[in-house]
Amino acid sequence: MLETVVATISLRHPVMNASGILGTHREHISRLVSYGLAAVVTKTITPEPREGYNPPIIVELPTGGLINAVGLENPGKNVIKELVEEAKKYSIPIIVSIGGRNEDEFIEVAVEADMNKADAVELNLSCPHTKGYGVEIGVDPKNVYSVVKAVVSTIKIPVVAKLGLSDRVVESAEKALEAGAKGLTLINTIKAIYIDVYSLKPVLTNIYGGLSGTPIHPIAVRIVYDVYKETKADIIGCGGVVNWQTAAEMILAGAKAIQVGTALMRDPKRIVEDIVKGLSEWLETIGIKEISQAVGLAHKV
Amino acid sequence: MLETVVATISLRHPVMNASGILGTHREHISRLVSYGLAAVVTKTITPEPREGYNPPIIVELPTGGLINAVGLENPGKNVIKELVEEAKKYSIPIIVSIGGRNEDEFIEVAVEADMNKADAVELNLSCPHTKGYGVEIGVDPKNVYSVVKAVVSTIKIPVVAKLGLSDRVVESAEKALEAGAKGLTLINTIKAIYIDVYSLKPVLTNIYGGLSGTPIHPIAVRIVYDVYKETKADIIGCGGVVNWQTAAEMILAGAKAIQVGTALMRDPKRIVEDIVKGLSEWLETIGIKEISQAVGLAHKV
Amino acid sequence: MVWVPRVDEIPLSIAFLDNNIIYFLFKVKGLGTETLSKMCKGEIVGLKGPLGRGFIVEDYTKSVLVIAGGIGIAPIPFFIYRSKYKKLDVVWGVKRREELFDLNIFNQDIGDRYRLFMATEDCSYGFCGTALERLKNIPLEDYDIILAVGPQPMLKGVCEYIRNTNLEAYVALETMVKCGIGLCGSCFIRSSNKLLCIDGPVFRCDEVIQHLGKTNNSKNI
Amino acid sequence: MVWVPRVDEIPLSIAFLDNNIIYFLFKVKGLGTETLSKMCKGEIVGLKGPLGRGFIVEDYTKSVLVIAGGIGIAPIPFFIYRSKYKKLDVVWGVKRREELFDLNIFNQDIGDRYRLFMATEDCSYGFCGTALERLKNIPLEDYDIILAVGPQPMLKGVCEYIRNTNLEAYVALETMVKCGIGLCGSCFIRSSNKLLCIDGPVFRCDEVIQHLGKTNNSKNI
Ligand SMILES: Cc1cc2nc3c(=O)[nH]c(=O)nc-3n(C[C@H](O)[C@H](O)[C@H](O)COP(=O)(O)OP(=O)(O)OC[C@H]3O[C@@H](n4cnc5c(N)ncnc54)[C@H](O)[C@@H]3O)c2cc1C
Ligand SMILES: Cc1cc2nc3c(=O)[nH]c(=O)nc-3n(C[C@H](O)[C@H](O)[C@H](O)COP(=O)(O)OP(=O)(O)OC[C@H]3O[C@@H](n4cnc5c(N)ncnc54)[C@H](O)[C@@H]3O)c2cc1C
Ligand SMILES: Cc1cc2nc3c(=O)[nH]c(=O)nc-3n(C[C@H](O)[C@H](O)[C@H](O)COP(=O)(O)O)c2cc1C
Ligand SMILES: Cc1cc2nc3c(=O)[nH]c(=O)nc-3n(C[C@H](O)[C@H](O)[C@H](O)COP(=O)(O)O)c2cc1C
Ligand code: FES
């Protein structure tokens, strides 16, 4: 009853990891698989290796959730081969997340993913804290269109556009779809700062970071709701999913699948299991047979 | 050591309530005063009375914080006289929050506040859930400029512009200051949705609401930080302040005063007292004599 | 408060609580209560609460008089069940006999714990007249505490009537409860800085006597 | 992890814990440890943790051999203090005599709870040679458990040396710890799906033997 198809990818249940949780090395893939996820998403990969920022790069907040500025650390596109190989070993779909500073960089990595037969690429158009790689692209629907279009025209595997919170996110979503994206991942982290009141300094080395976890959930649900309302697109809901309830909200708002990031911090196997088990029990409670029938139900008011 | 001056208003300590927490009736003002606040802010007042939405209008979220869509319910500008009178009885500064659909409406209410000798007006340019009254104005720096300019040119008391999260919030802030705002309140709630997974429906009658409380704190701190960095303006920090630590972060980011909304839900007197007491102890710990010297310190990294 | 999805959220008192079942007694007034009255087993409502401060008596030396008007009776079964006292009498007044029902439906045991005096305005059952009129036939010196629940004019009448006695006098008010958590302000008590949803719904007569004299802000915006 | 504000966040083992004071023993390597070494009383650092899984022995019937290379000794005082065992011997090898110090500085009581065998590579004190060479002079059959802490080549040497014995063999690894909470992946153990920051830092030799053969990913990105 939990089988779902999103952006043409068939999944045995709707739960995958969010990009940036592990996903840069072969070893990470097998660990993610051990969490019980239905698909794995790689860390955002750039053409060349990137070093990322010095620690602190991820901090738990006293007000809830995490703030992170990893700086898109990754080994560069050459690692894609081994990541895809490893996922295939477990017969699990793999989505390669891609970062770039311009269309050519996106294409370069996308071609590598295509050649290695990844199941899809997810274009990270929304990283809020790495200059040149993120929100700058995602907040402008025109940029979204041209990057997605460029990639879609070059590769054969499905393209998913990952967007973040912005004033014109619905418009960006529409542009991505118009350009040929098969799906949308909504949302990325939200730009934030955490200051230590004793040392009087921002804690993250990068000062700015992305807020994730439960704090952003109601905002992410809103964006999924808005985009679904206007587009009925294939949406992967992401942001603050920590249990079956928060996952179910995403589905009711319009998501066909969901990604879990921050919540994988503690007891990841149990979290994934609880979401999956909780979702099937929930479907029974509300008398719905297939999860696909629950998608977007909150729009019927 | 906690005395502060913001937008030319002198406060005995930096803590006031956020607009929308009580503040529509005489009785509310005396209650707010009993909380120990250094100034009171009225609910957003519109020219005519507004009924607001049917309940549910405010809901606590399992993921933290509140979501609300009260719908700017208020008795209209005629109530301003009694609100100001009541505050004067307690010799406490009162800031009249103003909402409008266009420049004329803002002016109409501002004139009433000016005539009744309120200490300042706060222009609500950022309500995320009441059509025509909110974000539509605040996200466009040009609109911000013209509304602020119109009000500043008409009244004598200081004008504070309240802005919310948006792509160009720094630009909006700059425009507000350019137009003559003496200070900025940052930020309002963030547009969000909460869906009940059993009834499968959005909980708020208005479907959309504004997220407040701890979830938005790191985002609010970031905006205070960004705006202070570019403008060094008088900022009233608002969003998720629940204890002295969250207040201190706002101050380090650049706020000269702070507003508390959601946290007044439980044991408001104790919350205000804890923040005020905590802030003075904190200043001692970090070896700073006057709170004004702590404003913006996090920028020295 | 009881959330009727996509219709309304309504403040209701807990009429009884037993084995994880919460009982409400309510009168159909408008769309919210009407929709609620038509819901069936298995349908879903939301609950927020309990809100405010509960009111019970916990003193075996005290005698208590309750005066309830109409659906004001709703919280009384639970109040009786949870209170400790020497004696408890209930005056319950309604317009017509049809509004009366057995107060012991939730729990038979409470049957022995109070005496009931009924009054109907159409004289169809018990005392002929209002609850307030019935009250005036009761010797107040037999009681230490009086609690009135019902329409605002009745509460006002009770507070005025007992003004010069030594009774501890309480009234359960109704104002417009919209958020239930002390933020929106719609439930404020006139001429006081109290909020019904947090400090109430039960107040001492002297805390709210000015409020009772004014228009009920169930109707104000 | 220890946050040195605006400089670095460094994984350090707890060397001792007493009266709300946490003690660290560390070697100056780069900017982070250097800055930390110059901080004075009253200055502020941040702490995240404790992270990972602590490692202690809790069996009075077991004999334990610890082999520490250089600053690998850091966690040993606390390990000794918290463990229960029959016998515990420590082999501690350093390059030069100057690197040695009194392990009982934190707590004199632990002095009686172990025997110490020192080795210096420059032969200035104790055994002349590396910790691993010293180990080869010790009768392994006297022990049930062996724990090695130090540079990766030493750990690899220990794991290989004890391979055909019945010893329970553990090594405390070092990989690049950047987040400490299992998300960033930088601390992964090669050829395994383990993360040092969550599953470690102490592993059984057989869990990490392939990792030990590879380049240390303290240096990978
Ligand atoms: C603390 C408290 C406890 C109550 N307990 C009970 C109870 O146990 N049983 C019972 O039958 N009734 C109780 N009431 C009254 C009940 O809440 C209203 O009858 C109900 O809200 C009417 O809703 P509606 O949608 O059916 O009618 P509407 O058409 O919405 O309104 C009808 C009238 O009910 C009142 N009302 C409407 N909404 C509210 C509101 N949010 N808060 C307060 N009054 C409102 C107004 O006077 C209004 O004119 C209680 C009220 C309060 C404040
Ligand atoms: C679980 C664990 C416990 C440790 N306990 C201690 C201890 O108690 N005492 C002690 O002196 N040292 C300990 N270390 C090693 C210590 O963390 C490094 O020496 C320190 O991070 C170097 O930082 P730096 O800024 O001074 O040097 P840098 O110039 O940043 O780096 C010098 C070398 O240190 C290593 N290193 C740097 N950053 C890290 C990092 N984030 N994680 C792991 N290795 C890193 C690399 O090999 C690098 O080449 C421990 C390491 C780990 C993983
Ligand atoms: C440590 C960390 C690293 C992340 N790295 C990436 C990344 O490389 N690419 C990306 O698109 N999103 C990245 N994100 C964002 C997540 O994929 C996700 O959008 C966000 O965290 C919200 O989901 P969550 O609340 O479940 O964590 C990262 C998030 C975290 C916490
Ligand atoms: C119930 C409620 C009502 C509000 N009404 C208003 C309002 O009328 N005008 C306004 O400018 N902000 C309003 N706000 C927003 C607050 O003033 C404040 O900006 C926001 O809640 C963030 O602060 P907090 O996290 O401390 O609550 C309201 C917030 C809440 C929770
Ligand atoms: S109902 Fe909102 S304050 Fe009481």
Ligand code: FES
């Ligand atoms: S240090 Fe980040 S996963 Fe271990």
